[in-house]
Amino acid sequence: MSDQYESVIGLEVHVQLKTESKIFCSCPAQFGAEPNQNTCPVCLGLPGSLPVLNERALELAMKVGLALGCRISDRIKFDRKNYFYPDLPKAYQISQYDMPVSSKGHLAIELKSDAGTLAEKRIGITRAHLEEDAGKLLHEGVRDGSWVDYNRAGIPLLEIVSEPDLRSPEEAFQYLVSLKAILQYLGVSDCNMEEGSLRCDANVSIRQKGAAPFGTKVEIKNMNSFRAVHKAIAYEIKRQSEALETGTRIVQETRLWNESKGETFTMRSKEEAHDYRYFPEPDLVPFSVSSDQIEALRKSLPELPQARFERFRKQYGISDYDAYVLVAEKALADYFEACTREGANPKLASNWIQSELLALINLKKHSIKNLPNLPPKHLAGLIRLIENGTISGKIAKDVIVEMYDTKKSAEEIVKEKGLIQVTDTKLLEEVADRVIQANPKVAAEVRSGKAQAIGFLVGQVMKETQGKANPKMINEILTKKITSQK
Ligand SMILES: [Zn+2]
Structure with missing residues (x-):
């Protein structure tokens, strides 16, 4: 127009x-x-x-x-x-x-x-x-x-x-x-x-x-x-x-x-x-x-979306947009609140519900109103494992799919499959050394100030550890090693 x-x-x-x-x-x-x-x-x-x-x-x-x-x-x-x-x-x-x-x-x-x-x-x-x-x-x-x-x-x-x-x-x-x-x-x-x-x-x-x-x-x-x-x-x-x-x-x-x-x-x-x-x-x-x-009827009205939106922003510290998306669908907002009641970090819960969980529900053509395989308690459990560093966010994306398919808790799956995050510094340093040696050009780029080039090296370490390494830790280790080689 x-x-x-x-x-x-x-x-x-x-x-x-x-x-x-x-x-x-x-x-x-x-x-x-x-x-x-x-x-x-x-x-x-x-x-x-x-x-x-x-x-x-x-x-x-x-x-x-x-x-x-x-x-x-x-x-x-x-x-x-x-x-x-x-x-x-x-x-x-x-x-x-x-x-x-x-x-x-x-x-x-x-x-x-x-x-x-x-x-x-x-x-x-x-x-x-x-x-x-x-x-x-x-x-x-x-x-x-x-x-x-x-x-x-x-x-x-x-x-x-x-x-x-x-x-x-x-x-x-x-x-x-x-x-x-x-x-x-x-x-x-x-x-x-x-x-x-x-x-x-x-x-x-x-x-x-x-x-x-x-x-x-x-x-x-x-x-x-x-x-x-x-x-x-x-x-x-x-x-x-x-x-x-x-x-x-x-x-x-x-x-x-x-x-x-x-x-x-x-x-x-x-x-x-x-x-x-x-x-x-x-x-x-x-x-x-x-x-x-x-x-009497006015007094009987439940909490309405706008009031809930304001409350979500204040009580959980999530962004306006996230609060809006959650509140717009009552069942979604209810699920989110149930997760936080089970001890989930609100920001992580909001992110995981809006990205991975909704993608899964859409893929399976299910409804958030009825999710017997993934009760809020289980999602809260998964979020706890991410938050305390037991598993990486990358692994968690696979775990949530498995949880959805098997009705098992995150703890069970992580234990069964040995998915606990590698936080052993010595082991990560060894892998980092190998990756730097195998990619001298990329390392040189990082050293010359092209900071984003490190992403490739982080990816290589993740690959060698089957996604079980902590990306933040790898990043720190790689940066330290490369810059100290000056
Ligand atoms: Zn009639």
């Missing part, structure tokens, strides 16, 4: 709330049941059936509102959003129009600068309202036309709408990371994009930098991961700025993201847009929540 334009992005996130039953009936809300098994006259919209609000869904919605610094509305009301489509048995969706559960909050996101430091930016939250999900249409892999599964009809959703405060795909991505972290800490949703428990639509427009009016906005749907949201917004910004540069009119429309093609395409234009004709739901009367109830 040329420098004269800036992008304006707002996100609408639909979160499936983790309740036992649906929002207006007692049908189970679980994922994965046989089609149309979790249905009843209420969620099938049969005449004469009446909705009853699930109080748990309201409570979870209010918790999210409070965590986002929103005001809980004095008066809460439900409305009918009318549209005609086979996934909607009543031909209207019960949603909230002008009296949502909560409004006017904010979400802090952390943006990484080129220098690696973090800068906070506050993104406004317009509102968060409750609504029911629609059913699911199946067009592929079914016999005779299209089929519909109403198991999802009536599942409680919380729609969280941001202000158009986001200015780049990266900011949108970080917004989702921060929002997901809060939802996970609150325990209100599984936040699983693949199962549809977290869905995101993006409104994107372009305007002259510094100009007050917004450009024509385009809504993008059908993004199945945070990465896809990032890519779709980046694509859309490029498409719109190219249109502006060539003088092509941007049409207000809804576009779908095509992941395999890596582009957005028109779904429907504004002319085809729905006129939902909201009107109050007569079967659910407006109500108020007492301030005592709201305060």
Whole structure:
């Protein structure tokens, strides 16, 4: 995008709330049941059936509102959003129009600068309202036309709408990371994009930098991961700025993201847009929540990501960035804290979790939430061996793989395989002498002041000792020997 334009992005996130039953009936809300098994006259919209609000869904919605610094509305009301489509048995969706559960909050996101430091930016939250999900249409892999599964009809959703405060795909991505972290800490949703428990639509427009009016906005749907949201917004910004540069009119429309093609395409234009004709739901009367109830809920909130981030920096002395990465995924932060409780050095634990452990988990397609083979106690044990010099960091990288595969402790593996670090100075001096003799040119380079050349010699000593030597010790021994040969 040329420098004269800036992008304006707002996100609408639909979160499936983790309740036992649906929002207006007692049908189970679980994922994965046989089609149309979790249905009843209420969620099938049969005449004469009446909705009853699930109080748990309201409570979870209010918790999210409070965590986002929103005001809980004095008066809460439900409305009918009318549209005609086979996934909607009543031909209207019960949603909230002008009296949502909560409004006017904010979400802090952390943006990484080129220098690696973090800068906070506050993104406004317009509102968060409750609504029911629609059913699911199946067009592929079914016999005779299209089929519909109403198991999802009536599942409680919380729609969280941001202000158009986001200015780049990266900011949108970080917004989702921060929002997901809060939802996970609150325990209100599984936040699983693949199962549809977290869905995101993006409104994107372009305007002259510094100009007050917004450009024509385009809504993008059908993004199945945070990465896809990032890519779709980046694509859309490029498409719109190219249109502006060539003088092509941007049409207000809804576009779908095509992941395999890596582009957005028109779904429907504004002319085809729905006129939902909201009107109050007569079967659910407006109500108020007492301030005592709201305060009790506020007090029940757990430690949230931002507070944990501050605590991690202070309590463990780790960098802002490390604290941010750990905290963004609750299970990762929990694992880290469990390691420190087992006596691990926090900085080493943070490094080892973020590099070797995450690489292993990704490789094996496992999850940090469930690591029976590498309990925090075992990682803490490994870190202790590195810290007290029993094994080198290099050996430890092999040991962690073995621990992961065998469920054994680091101590056991090190003992079995004789991996204890060589700290015998005399032995290391002998090897160093041999290596210097075999590489006179490199030694001469070190002597002439090319300090980094010593790395090669250290590597040779490591090789001769099968990685069991202490690199710091070798470095010292080699330096001493080479400089004394002057
Ligand atoms: Zn039902």
